[in-house]
Amino acid sequence: MLNRSNKLIQFKRFYSTTTATINNNDPPKLIKKDTIYSLSSGVGKSGVAVIRVSGPQSKNVLQSLINKEKEPKDRLATLGTFYHPTTKEPLDKGIYIWFSNPNSFTGEDVVEFHIHGGRAVIHDTLEAISTIPGTRSSQPGEFTKRSFDNGKLDLTQVEGLSDLLDAQTQHQRKIALDQMQGSIGKFYHTLRNDLIRASAYMEAFIDFGDDAELEPEIVEQSKQKILAIKEKIIQHLNDGRRGERLRDGAQIAIVGPPNAGKSSLLNLLAKRKASIVSPIPGTTRDIVEVVLDIGGYPVVVGDTAGIRHSTLDLIEKEGIEMAKERFKQSDIKLFLYDCSIHGDDADSMDLLLNIIDKNTILVFNKVDLVDKKLNWDSKRKEILDTIYQRKGFHSNYIEISCLENIGIQNLLLHLENNLKQLFEIDDKEAPLLTRVRYKEHLNDCVESLNRYIYYCDSDIVLASEELRSAIKSIGEITFSVNIDDLLDVIFKDFCIGK
Numbered sequence: 401m402l403n404r405s406n407k408l409i410q411f412k413r414f415y416s417t418t419t420a421t422i423n424n425n426d427p428p429k430l431i432k433k434d435t436i437y438s439l440s441s442g443v444g445k446s447g448v449a450v451i452r453v454s455g456p457q458s459k460n461v462l463q464s465l466i467n468k469e470k471e472p473k474d475r476l477a478t479l480g481t482f483y484h485p486t487t488k489e490p491l492d493k494g495i496y497i498w499f500s501n502p503n504s505f506t507g508e509d510v511v512e513f514h515i516h517g518g519r520a521v522i523h524d525t526l527e528a529i530s531t532i533p534g535t536r537s538s539q540p541g542e543f544t545k546r547s548f549d550n551g552k553l554d555l556t557q558v559e560g561l562s563d564l565l566d567a568q569t570q571h572q573r574k575i576a577l578d579q580m581q582g583s584i585g586k587f588y589h590t591l592r593n594d595l596i597r598a599s600a601y602m603e604a605f606i607d608f609g610d611d612a613e614l615e616p617e618i619v620e621q622s623k624q625k626i627l628a629i630k631e632k633i634i635q636h637l638n639d640g641r642r643g644e645r646l647r648d649g650a651q652i653a654i655v656g657p658p659n660a661g662k663s664s665l666l667n668l669l670a671k672r673k674a675s676i677v678s679p680i681p682g683t684t685r686d687i688v689e690v691v692l693d694i695g696g697y698p699v700v701v702g703d704t705a706g707i708r709h710s711t712l713d714l715i716e717k718e719g720i721e722m723a724k725e726r727f728k729q730s731d732i733k734l735f736l737y738d739c740s741i742h743g744d745d746a747d748s749m750d751l752l753l754n755i756i757d758k759n760t761i762l763v764f765n766k767v768d769l770v771d772k773k774l775n776w777d778s779k780r781k782e783i784l785d786t787i788y789q790r791k792g793f794h795s796n797y798i799e800i801s802c803l804e805n806i807g808i809q810n811l812l813l814h815l816e817n818n819l820k821q822l823f824e825i826d827d828k829e830a831p832l833l834t835r836v837r838y839k840e841h842l843n844d845c846v847e848s849l850n851r852y853i854y855y856c857d858s859d860i861v862l863a864s865e866e867l868r869s870a871i872k873s874i875g876e877i878t879f880s881v882n883i884d885d886l887l888d889v890i891f892k893d894f895c896i897g898k
């Protein structure tokens with residue numbers, strides 16, 4: 401075993417190498433780079449197009465294009481005529497906005513030209529900018545990269561911005577905007593700071609325990625705090641993949657026997673012919689997917705091969721296996737039952753009883769073909785009773801007709817409610833876990849905290865190293881891996897040397 405002073409030397413060595421490699425306590429410095437430019441609005445003909453320029457030559461670009469040497473006013477939309485810097489030919493009349501560093505998106509000097517969105521205007525303006533020395537056209541994502549390099553956005557905000565640009569539905573937009581404004585980053589910063597604070601007490605105990613007469617109870621207190629933080633992280637990790645689902649879309653599977661109308665339902669939901677509809681059983685083989693917005697939630701609806709035992713067709717068999725797998729993995733399951741079948745429908749019933757679970761919505765299709773008064777009501781009752789007897793739950797069901805568009809609105813409402821429940825957050829404080837990357841760092845963090853707990857009572861130096869590792873893992877989510885913060889807390893909270 402190492403004695404206390406050896407441990408301390410070992411710890412100090414570890415500490416100095418850790419801080420030497422990841423110390424980044426200085427305020428972000430503006431690194432002089434090329435001035436970059438590009439069309440920031442969408443490609444193609446439009447009413448207005450925005451060209452963004454960022455970097456040290458931005459002011460020169462602006463003054464060259466307006467052909468005036470005057471100092472631009474900050475953050476003020478100004479009307480002007482833009483000229484080619486060499487030929488002095490007028491290019492367009494539009495608006496420019498000047499953002500002096502560091503108060504711009506990238507943190508550098510930035511100018512935006514709002515010009516008419518015709519191809520020639522855009523092309524000629526970009527060409528005019530390119531003639532100014534020190535400028536070049538930007539790489540994809542380079543403005544955002546500069547924003548990150550200059551400390552304007554942390555990594556989670558960059559990812560939020562990217563999600564915002566990709567957002568297809570209302571709820572995706574909301575969560576991405578939240579993330580871009582720093583909600584997730586703030587949550588992880590707080591967790592990290594709590595860990596730093598709790599660990600700082602331990603560091604102080606190691607460093608000054610003998611001299612400063614700190615009580616060993618301090619270690620126990622900090623252990624309790626760290627356990628509470630660990631619980632919070634575990635709770636956050638157990639979000640049932642809500643965040644990821646919201647980014648990628650919840651999975652909805654349409655399954656059932658052949659010819660039940662699965663492809664017809666998919667086409668109706670998609671409002672287009674996405675899947676082949678035919679009276680020939682076994683038409684759909686592969687999974688046909690359509691991305692939809694249901695009540696603001698993103699979903700991926702999959703039409704699957706009709707499931708039946710009696711096929712010798714190898715491709716159809718493969719499709720049936722895929723359908724079963726998809727059914728298992730889906731967040732919302734729709735089982736389509738053809739209620740127009742007269743006589744023996746034992747196969748459908750067998751299949752239904754085989755795969756239905758509490759979360760499956762039983763969709764009775766082709767109600768246009770049944771005579772409700774005569775036999776459908778009693779047949780439906782028989783089906784529902786059998787499910788209850790055999791499976792022990794009352795099944796959720798809906799009646800529709802794809803052909804006559806009956807009950808589809810009702811089905812959509814039902815789906816919307818299910819999606820709402822799926823995405824509802826129990827912990828209002830914690831944001832949704834939107835990326836696998838965050839999950840991996842948080843899992844690493846929890847593992848380090850488990851090791852910390854293991855060492856805590858026997859070897860405080862090793863325990864402390866595990867804490868540093870845990871802090872580093874959380875820091876990697878936002879990329880603020882500066883362990884020097886720890887010393888700040890020691891000196892602030894303990895006022896050592898007073």
Ligand SMILES: Nc1nc2c(ncn2[C@@H]2O[C@H](COP(=O)(O)OP(=O)(O)OP(=O)(O)O)[C@@H](O)[C@H]2O)c(=O)[nH]1
Nearest residue numbers: 659660661662663664678682683684706801802803
């Ligand atoms: N009368 C009536 N016919 C329907 C309805 N829905 C679908 N059909 C018909 O039923 C047949 C089968 O429809 P599909 O949508 O291809 O059925 P499926 O379940 O995808 O079939 P498979 O690909 O074989 O698994 C077609 O002829 C449809 O026009 C409905 O609500 N009422």
